[in-house]
Amino acid sequence: MAIVEINHPLVKHKLGLLREKDISTKNFRELASEVARLLTYEATADMETEAYTIQGWNGPVRVEQIKGKKVTVVPILRAGLGMMDGVLDLIPGAKVSVVGLYRDEETLQPVPYFQKFTSNMADRTALILDPMLATGGSLIACADMLKKAGCRKIKGLFLVAAPEGIEKLQATHPDIDIFVAAIDERLNENGYILPGLGDAGDKIFGTK
Numbered sequence: 001m002a003i004v005e006i007n008h009p010l011v012k013h014k015l016g017l018l019r020e021k022d023i024s025t026k027n028f029r030e031l032a033s034e035v036a037r038l039l040t041y042e043a044t045a046d047m048e049t050e051a052y053t054i055q056g057w058n059g060p061v062r063v064e065q066i067k068g069k070k071v072t073v074v075p076i077l078r079a080g081l082g083m084m085d086g087v088l089d090l091i092p093g094a095k096v097s098v099v100g101l102y103r104d105e106e107t108l109q110p111v112p113y114f115q116k117f118t119s120n121m122a123d124r125t126a127l128i129l130d131p132m133l134a135t136g137g138s139l140i141a142c143a144d145m146l147k148k149a150g151c152r153k154i155k156g157l158f159l160v161a162a163p164e165g166i167e168k169l170q171a172t173h174p175d176i177d178i179f180v181a182a183i184d185e186r187l188n189e190n191g192y193i194l195p196g197l198g199d200a201g202d203k204i205f206g207t208k
C-alpha cells in the first residue's frame with residue numbers, strides 16, 4: 001500500500017487557506033476542487049501510455065496516449081462531490097460511480113444509503129474521492145462495495161487523513177493506494193481530525 005502525502009508548495013498553500021475558521025462556502029469549494037486536481041495529477045502518474053502515429057505539421061510524428069484500463073471516479077456522498085469537478089478537469093472521460101455513506105455521529109460507524117456503479121467495474125481503476133479520512137470506516141465500507149462489484153485496482157484521494165484511519169485501512173485493504181494533501185495529527189473524542197478542516201460536508205454544502 002502506498003501512502004502518498006503530496007509535498008508540493010501549491011498544495012500546502014491551498015490547504016492552509018482551507019483550514020481558515022471562517023472560510024466561505026465558495027472559497028472552500030474552489031480550493032477543494034483545486035487541491036483535488038493536484039492530487040489527481042499525482043495519483044495518475046503510473047498510468048501506462050502507448051505510442052501511435054499522427055500527421056503533424058511536418059509529417060508523421062509518434063505521440064502517446066493513455067493505454068489500457070479506464071477510470072471510474074467514486075465520490076463518497078456528500079463531501080466527495082466537492083472534489084469531483086477538479087478530478088474530471090484532468091480525466092474528462094472518466095465514468096462516475098456514486099457511493100452514499102454517512103457516519104453515524106454517535107457510533108462513528110458508516111451507514112450506506114446509495115450505490116450506483118458504472119459498467120465493467122472489474123476493468124477500471126477506481127478513484128475514491130472524499131475530503132476526509134478520519135476513522136477510516138467510510139473508506140473501508142466504500143472499498144468493500146467496490147471489491148464486491150469486481151474492482152481490482154482502487155486508489156483514494158483525500159484532502160486530510162488521520163493516522164488512525166490510515167492504520168485501519170492498512171490492516172483491512174493493504175492493496176489500496178492513497179494520495180493525501182496532509183496527514184494530520186490525530187482524531188478528537190468525536191472522531192474529528194485535528195487540526196483538520198472541521199466538517200467538510202457542511203462546508204461544501206453550506207449546511208449547519
Ligand SMILES: O=P(O)(O)OC[C@H]1O[C@H](OP(=O)(O)OP(=O)(O)O)[C@H](O)[C@@H]1O
Pocket residue numbers: 076077078079080101102103104108110130131132133134135136137138139165191200201202
Ligand atoms: O473516516 P470516517 O470516520 O468514516 O469519517 C469520514 C467520513 O465522514 C465525512 O462524511 P459525513 O458522514 O460527514 O457525511 P457527509 O459527507 O454527508 O457530510 C467524510 O466526508 C467522510 O465520508
Ligand SMILES: O=c1cc[nH]c(=O)[nH]1
Pocket residue numbers: 132134191192193194196197198199200201
Ligand atoms: O474531521 C472530520 C471527520 C469526519 N468528517 C469530517 O467532515 N471531518
Ligand SMILES: [Mg+2]
Pocket residue numbers: 079199200201202
Ligand atoms: Mg459531514
